[in-house]
Amino acid sequence: MRHCLLSAVVLLGLFSSACSHSSRTPNDAGTDSGPPPEQTDAGTPPPGASVQVPVSVPEGLRDFPFNSARSLTVPPGFSVSVFARVPEARFLAVAPNGDVLVSQPDQGTVKLVRPREGQPPEVFDWATGLRRPHDLVFRTVADTTWVYVAETNQVTRSPWQAGETQRHEAAVLVSGLPDSSLPELQGRYGHELKNIAVDPAGRLYVSIASTCNACLSDTQSTPERATLYRYGPEGGEGQLFARGLRNAEGLAFVPGTDTLWVTVNARDNIAYPYDDSTGQYGKVIPEYVDNHPPEGLTHVREGGQYGWPFCNPNPDSPSGLEQMPFDRDYELNRDGSVDCGKMDRFDQGIQAHSAPLGLTFLTGTAFPEPYRPGMVVAYHGSWNRTQRTGYKVTYFPWDAASGQPGAEVDLVTGWVSPDGKSVWGRPVDVGVTADGALLISDDQAGALYLLRKQ
Template structure:
């Protein structure tokens, strides 16, 4: 075993570059049969057509003061639907209106179609503490809108056509945020994401306060974790842990399988005791591609490794069911058994920053893509400029209905970075499918809601 590991690490001798390693972990890690036996999925066309963004004259201020182009698949067009500063998470109401969270102002806005004119944008609810996620959910013929704040979860009774929120109920109070005395204002990921299942259970992601620290694993409530509640906020319990910053919580349609996109840690130290003598050091070329971001199903009682174990994409299994490496700072002695952690089903390129997650099944999005899922990749900061930025796109994963796992990632929309300078002019966050089958995309950097439309007449 030690000889094979030495061969694996030899690629790092004399240079520290981003490479794909052939790891012994493949020999000692059982790859689930569903991965080995999954037939090739039908992959729809990826983003390949450089397409001018259609912008109404009333919305043609920066960054649309010049022509902008995005890559989309053949037969698609993309336009600017609305301009909303720092737009984050979005949700389409049962009547077709769009709700948009704006954490920086403490508001959730409502966007209403207005025929051929610009949509009407107004305040739906104000005075919130950094509102983030928005979920519609019906219980016994009553439809609620759940809205997360950084310190609590609210729900409002919704009736079709409502343009302001009413009948507010705080269902979960006292969630940790930067006001906690022990955190002293230092909470890196205090925005909350939520989901509800068919049994009317509410799931709340309480993300980490730090990049990588032990304190979050022993706090009360646990941070870097997901908690489950009844829909009215009663009966709280820890559901899963070891998830640094789980965003875009969503259930696979027709199931109670909870899936999340996870922003993994930055500035990881080199984890291998090899001839490079880099163990425990921050090596930029290693940081560029490690650890993988995570797109995974979350089980009741699961532990997904953070901050003690980091998923390694450098094996023959690549981004599927990655083995874990011990963190050289927080788990150097192996006190936490990484082999006991739940494997991450699907990795994403490190530092892509996955945020909003939308399953396309049971929507009116074009049928060629409707058996799949999209993730907004907000984009990297923790990579060397010469290595190239990653993320800044809408990623699409075809879905295997038999194994219930995602296939290989393709780009659905890309181009928010400039090809020469790699400076970005937009950062996608979340997606939602409207009643006409268009994909709406929020962008908190340019302050835009885009509409990706399929041109069926072509």
């Protein structure tokens, strides 16, 4: 879409909340209770991925791509094994009894994976016939453990019973979420899969991502898209919580608080935004697109506005990838009708086109020290960068004093061939088992891995 002029009425409706606030750290966000005592300053980051190890694959799980020997690079003292094979494995959730739920959007299914001692796990069709299920959340509210399932058009929940292999009757909490079935979209919705989180009070947060790369229509739809909405513990009418998040994935709360963090997939094919002597103004230049705009890792405040589609984070300022200022988007904000100085900045940028998806905090888990506390993010990987990026799992130390992540450290790499020409796996989500292993889902290899300290 070319340059659009926004009327004063549209600007007032879209950005009145953003114009009265500046970017804040999580502990400034109103009712946050602050990090729990376990969290300490990030300090010196722990060792990153530096040792190449073979991927251990049990008998019976060695179909492609594991019909050939595979290896990954991990921190010293860690191993990687294939835990289960789940075709197109997307988001996962670890149940209180150790079972693992895994979504398969294109199959309309959620699998239940049950560990077995000394042999591959059992795999059950826990729920079928769903509309592209994606994110999964376990949450105990008022002595009942619930399982929340996000489909493209609704969010449902059901009570969890240890030992079940099929889902109990599910209640619809939120219905009518926009997806590709909308007549106006004619079957096209680039990011219709839904991600969710549930806060300590039982309120449900739903990411309604953009339908497009960059467009004005999503800011004028009902409900608005490229947003987060919040619903009550029993569903009901949704409240617009934050805007300008093109595709928020990996929703997760800082343990012990109501501070929500997300990963953000930024736009593609950005036009060069500077009217300078280079002669590149308004052109899509691969060398510029490769590193602009960065993806985001950020806390989200109520009433926040995070820029899309009018403003893009700029990694080229002295602050680098931290608290990046915004540039005007050439296509949709060339004349500065939207004040990018009023937008909420991402806390942390991530290399453009990395496609960060799943996010989990390690606080309160059994994952080994010194990685606890910290957060782990799965990068699904680029599709349009000159040189591939992403395709890995990264670690961010956690600084309790600032409520901010520290410098990024690679945790698992190696799904890309050394020459960068081929990829055999794409990480999606991460979680931690009761005995301290990191679960990693991979929708290209159709696998769940275990990263474990020896």
